[in-house]
Amino acid sequence: MEEHKSRVTAESIEHERPADAADILEKLPLEEELDVVRKLDTEVAARLLGEMDPEDSARVIAAMAPERVAQIVEAMPPDEAADIIPHIQKLLRWELFDKLNPQTAATLKNLLQYPPDSAGGIMTPEVITVTEDMTVREAIERLRRLESQVEILYYVYVINNQQQLVGVLPMRELVLKDPQTPVRDIMVRDVVSIPVEMDREEAARIFARYKYYALPVVDSAGHLLGKITADDVIDVLNEEASEDIQKMAGAGGDEKVDSPIRFSFRKRLPWLQVNLATAFFASMVVGLFQDVLSRAAILAVFLPVVAGEGGNAGAQTLAVVIRAIALGEVSAKNIWRVMWRELCLSASTGLMIGLTAMAVVYLWVRQLSLALAIGGAMFINIVVACLGGAAIPLGLKAIGIDPAQSSSIFLTTLTDVVGFGTYLGLAAVIMKVF
Amino acid sequence: MEEHKSRVTAESIEHERPADAADILEKLPLEEELDVVRKLDTEVAARLLGEMDPEDSARVIAAMAPERVAQIVEAMPPDEAADIIPHIQKLLRWELFDKLNPQTAATLKNLLQYPPDSAGGIMTPEVITVTEDMTVREAIERLRRLESQVEILYYVYVINNQQQLVGVLPMRELVLKDPQTPVRDIMVRDVVSIPVEMDREEAARIFARYKYYALPVVDSAGHLLGKITADDVIDVLNEEASEDIQKMAGAGGDEKVDSPIRFSFRKRLPWLQVNLATAFFASMVVGLFQDVLSRAAILAVFLPVVAGEGGNAGAQTLAVVIRAIALGEVSAKNIWRVMWRELCLSASTGLMIGLTAMAVVYLWVRQLSLALAIGGAMFINIVVACLGGAAIPLGLKAIGIDPAQSSSIFLTTLTDVVGFGTYLGLAAVIMKVF
Numbered sequence: 001m002e003e004h005k006s007r008v009t010a011e012s013i014e015h016e017r018p019a020d021a022a023d024i025l026e027k028l029p030l031e032e033e034l035d036v037v038r039k040l041d042t043e044v045a046a047r048l049l050g051e052m053d054p055e056d057s058a059r060v061i062a063a064m065a066p067e068r069v070a071q072i073v074e075a076m077p078p079d080e081a082a083d084i085i086p087h088i089q090k091l092l093r094w095e096l097f098d099k100l101n102p103q104t105a106a107t108l109k110n111l112l113q114y115p116p117d118s119a120g121g122i123m124t125p126e127v128i129t130v131t132e133d134m135t136v137r138e139a140i141e142r143l144r145r146l147e148s149q150v151e152i153l154y155y156v157y158v159i160n161n162q163q164q165l166v167g168v169l170p171m172r173e174l175v176l177k178d179p180q181t182p183v184r185d186i187m188v189r190d191v192v193s194i195p196v197e198m199d200r201e202e203a204a205r206i207f208a209r210y211k212y213y214a215l216p217v218v219d220s221a222g223h224l225l226g227k228i229t230a231d232d233v234i235d236v237l238n239e240e241a242s243e244d245i246q247k248m249a250g251a252g253g254d255e256k257v258d259s260p261i262r263f264s265f266r267k268r269l270p271w272l273q274v275n276l277a278t279a280f281f282a283s284m285v286v287g288l289f290q291d292v293l294s295r296a297a298i299l300a301v302f303l304p305v306v307a308g309e310g311g312n313a314g315a316q317t318l319a320v321v322i323r324a325i326a327l328g329e330v331s332a333k334n335i336w337r338v339m340w341r342e343l344c345l346s347a348s349t350g351l352m353i354g355l356t357a358m359a360v361v362y363l364w365v366r367q368l369s370l371a372l373a374i375g376g377a378m379f380i381n382i383v384v385a386c387l388g389g390a391a392i393p394l395g396l397k398a399i400g401i402d403p404a405q406s407s408s409i410f411l412t413t414l415t416d417v418v419g420f421g422t423y424l425g426l427a428a429v430i431m432k433v434f
Numbered sequence: 435m436e437e438h439k440s441r442v443t444a445e446s447i448e449h450e451r452p453a454d455a456a457d458i459l460e461k462l463p464l465e466e467e468l469d470v471v472r473k474l475d476t477e478v479a480a481r482l483l484g485e486m487d488p489e490d491s492a493r494v495i496a497a498m499a500p501e502r503v504a505q506i507v508e509a510m511p512p513d514e515a516a517d518i519i520p521h522i523q524k525l526l527r528w529e530l531f532d533k534l535n536p537q538t539a540a541t542l543k544n545l546l547q548y549p550p551d552s553a554g555g556i557m558t559p560e561v562i563t564v565t566e567d568m569t570v571r572e573a574i575e576r577l578r579r580l581e582s583q584v585e586i587l588y589y590v591y592v593i594n595n596q597q598q599l600v601g602v603l604p605m606r607e608l609v610l611k612d613p614q615t616p617v618r619d620i621m622v623r624d625v626v627s628i629p630v631e632m633d634r635e636e637a638a639r640i641f642a643r644y645k646y647y648a649l650p651v652v653d654s655a656g657h658l659l660g661k662i663t664a665d666d667v668i669d670v671l672n673e674e675a676s677e678d679i680q681k682m683a684g685a686g687g688d689e690k691v692d693s694p695i696r697f698s699f700r701k702r703l704p705w706l707q708v709n710l711a712t713a714f715f716a717s718m719v720v721g722l723f724q725d726v727l728s729r730a731a732i733l734a735v736f737l738p739v740v741a742g743e744g745g746n747a748g749a750q751t752l753a754v755v756i757r758a759i760a761l762g763e764v765s766a767k768n769i770w771r772v773m774w775r776e777l778c779l780s781a782s783t784g785l786m787i788g789l790t791a792m793a794v795v796y797l798w799v800r801q802l803s804l805a806l807a808i809g810g811a812m813f814i815n816i817v818v819a820c821l822g823g824a825a826i827p828l829g830l831k832a833i834g835i836d837p838a839q840s841s842s843i844f845l846t847t848l849t850d851v852v853g854f855g856t857y858l859g860l861a862a863v864i865m866k867v868f
Contacts, residue, residue: 019643144610154588154605154647171588171605176578208672209453211665213588213647230664231645237668238642241675242757248679249749257758257772261779268750269783272816275746276787279739280794287735294731301721303737304850305713311745312709315683315842316702323676324691338691345695349703353710360714382706408749416738 008032010039013048022051034063046072050080058087066092070099078104079124079226082111119203120196122236123217123226129157130183132166137179139169157216157224158187164222165193193218196225200236205328207233244322244404250275253402275409282307282416289424292431298365299427302374306423309353310381310415317342317389318411325393325403339390346386347379354379369430377423381415388414442466444473447482456485468497480506484514492521500526504533512538513558513660516545553637554630556670557651557660563591564617566600571613573603591650591658592621598656599627627652630659634670639762641667678756678838684709687836709843716741716850723858726865732799733861736808740857743787744815744849751776751823752845759827759837773824780820781813788813803864811857815849822848 008028013021013036025033025048037045037060049057049072061069061084073081073096085093085108097105107125114120128146130139139156156174158167167187177186193216194203207215207230214229243253250271255264286293286303293299321338324330330338358375362368392410393403442462447455447470459467459482471479471494483491483506495503495518507515507530519527519542531539541559548554562580564573573590590608592601601621611620627650628637641649641664648663677687684705689698720727720737727733755772758764764772792809796802826844827837 017644019645140609143606171609172577175574175605175608204668207665208668210451211453211668213664230647230668231641234638234642234645234664234667234671237671237675238761241671241678241760244675245679245682245757246750246753249746249753251750251753255754257754257763257768257775261775261782264754264779265782268747268779269786271750272743272747272783272787273790276739276743276791276794279742282738282742283735286738290731290735293734294728297724297728297731297734300727300731300734300737301717301724303734304716304720304741304854305710307738308713308716308846308850309706309710312683312843312846313702313706316680316685316705319680319683319685320689320691320698323679326675327672329691334691341691341695345698345702348695348699349706352703353706356707357710360710409746412742412746416742420738 008036010036013040014044018047018051021048026052026056030059030063033060038064038068042071042075046075049084050076054083055087057084061096062088062092066095066099069096073108074101074104077124077126078107078111079122079232082108085112114196117200118196119194119198119200119217119228120225122200122203122232123194123196123228124232125226127157127216127224127227129159129224130169132158132160132182132184132187134183135179136174136177136181136183136186139183140174140179143174154213157191157227158183159224163224165191165216165218165224167191168216191216193222194228195220201240201326202328203228204233204236204240208237208327240326243402244326247402247404247406248318248322248408250406250409271406271409274406275412278409278413279416282413282420285417285420286424289420289428292424292428296370296427296431298367298370299424302361302370303420303423305357306374306377306381307416307419309357309378310385310419311412313346313349313353313382314385314389314411314415315408317346317386318393318407321390322393322404322407325397330394335394338394339387342386342390343383346383350379350382353382370427373423373427373430376426377419380422381419384418385411385415442470444470447474448478452481452485455482460486460490464493464497467494472498472502476505476509480509483518484510488517489521491518495522495530496526500529500533503530507542508535508538511558511560512541512545513556513666516542517550519546548630551634552630553628553632553634553651553662554659556634556637556666557628557630557662558666559660561591561650561658561661563593563658564603566592566594566618566621568617569613570608570611570615570617570620573617574608574613577608588647591625591661592617593658597658599625599650599652599658601625602650625650627656628662629654635674635760636762637662638667638670638674642761674760677836678760681836681838681840682752682756682842684840684843705840705843708840709846712843712847713850716847716854719851719854720858723854723862726858726862730804730861730865732801732804733858736795736804737854737857739791740808740811740815741850741853743791743812744819744853745846747780747783747787747816748819748823748845748849749842751780751820752827752841755824756827756838756841759831764828769828772828773821776820776824777817780817783820784813784816787816804861807857807861807864810860811853814856815853818852819845819849 008024013024016024025036049060111125128143130142154171156169157165158169160166167189168191169183169187173186192206192210194206196217196219214227216224217226217228219225246255247253250268252264252267255267321330354375357378358371361374362371388411392407396405396407397403442458447458450458459470483494545559562577564576588605590603591599592603594600601623602625603617603621607620626644628640630651630653648661650658651660651662653659680689681687684702686698686701689701788809791812792805795808796805822845826841830839830841831837
């Protein structure tokens, strides 16, 4: 392969943006990856390992001398280090904590307490604070002193002497206001803050709603613990969107097109097995009508139409409702309005589709009884499907399960069972009557 | 309804955050909404109408005096105004442009040229620039002068005297560096910028990858046209995630749980009709085997199992691949690796599920021929489904169609046809042999 001929070296890597460098590095075999990382400057190595997939970084770290790893981790933003550490073997992890500066170790241990899907799990504890009794000049001096430790700063948080968050100061105020002005007079007091235990999806919704670039994270007593920035939120939104769409069909929420096959196999197979069980259940419903079917094999021909159309109508609703849940647009208040809307919508689409199907079947096989059975079953199934498409994710959420989790599988079971039952049931009744 | 008793007034609205105020207002009948907006201060009204759903804002605007509307639009960030204008009737739109300050009108007309899904469609043209020959002190003085027009500023863009973007200056540099320093010496020269015609999803990927808060938008000659900020990207990601998941099943990409029923009806019905047509096509495949079915009605019982399982396996792959496309993780380079991975994955899950299904069917009906037909069809269908789940969105993308668009419907057609064909075909052959 010609393109890989040009060897990746520490020097060539240092000139790339961290995200690009991480990409290049992740594609190398572990040995070469280590060769490069070992030769990198500590700062650069820290930025790079922070950019890489945490599991990959952990693999590199596990193969390096603990003293060197400690240096690199010291240079990393604590939130990035905290993402990598859970992927390191326990023994190595202890060794690493031993070698770290006790304060860094404490910060990291503290961060690791918070569940990864909470605000605490995505926040960085590095915040720049000034106290409310400083002047603008004093605040700027403090920032100058902190410069080397400060990553990027847009807002400065103002605390009182109990370390409680009392205000926020946009950087522009520091630039534009008179240096003698007390911070207290120009700070914004009405600060939106995120409780540390809040779900990260909820935190992302607050960003999307109020259009912030960074928000402070506080504990229940109002102490400032860290901040969440817009780039954290962008990551959360991307991860949550993948999770929702992938979990719907029972794939892994964290699967990627380049995940190891074993990983995807373990995620997908259990839900395919569940789907198999529910499909057999649906086929038992068909089995109930075996003698009707043997008298009129033509009935079997239209089984897929009834079930498929219900499945599709339900999937449309399911998608809209799952997104509404993700964006915080369904609440206890409007849940009945949502169901009512789906009822009206499905009744109207169901009527159109039922009539069309009835006409097609009649023109095809010239049996009015069969056409009536199809049309009626189609209408009923589409209505049930849309109500189910709304009720399943809302119900999963109500009992504390991820509303997307395998919702397609549950929905298909419903539409298969109802579709086959009403279609064959109606057919049996109508054929007896005629 | 007790809770609605407390009347919404201009005064009560002014104390809310714009996003909350917009929510309250949108729930009022148009008449009351107008009553409130008419009494609002121009600045507040501008912020509020910018926050509201653009269609709602357009409805309010259409009912107000054009002079007043012009005042409000002048006070709005141009990108928000440009989102509303396309929803205003043409005649009113002309009248509005007539009343606007010619410069504002030109800015808006210019913005309206860009497709809504391009970088130009989401950028704001309000950028703060300094020239490369200024000192830090001169740059700060310029910012002070611009203060009233400046929304929030994090980066300052540096241009040369041909208006071309040559650098970027983080606000922190202005705060922390000596006032005599020339801008040229401290600006970052290696600026990432977004071409104005770039797809907005692609632009969002650049934000996610390099973790920026704002990026400049340029034309092909490098002239600075505007900027995109992280909150724009958050909106894009939310909209694109809804679009993908909803379009998969043929619902509208922009449907919401509170969209008018007529709107959703128009979006969903055409795809339900397509699904009906493809379902009839699949049932024609079943029809080919009508005489086999009439000899062995039991065959019909397992039709849903074969088709459903293939559909589910394919949906898992489809979800993973659609997300990979959204996140820019599939390219011409790795497309064959993705297909190969799905082949291996589906062969292994297909084998497990095929064997399980074979065992269950054998234990249930004690017919080895039927069990063999089920198991074989299941294996083949799962492999085809997973390959299809990857090929369908990639193929749609290759021919320039949204890869999510109704991909579930196309996939189900494939798995139904292949499932029924192999199952009944295998059954027919095996039953002839035995």
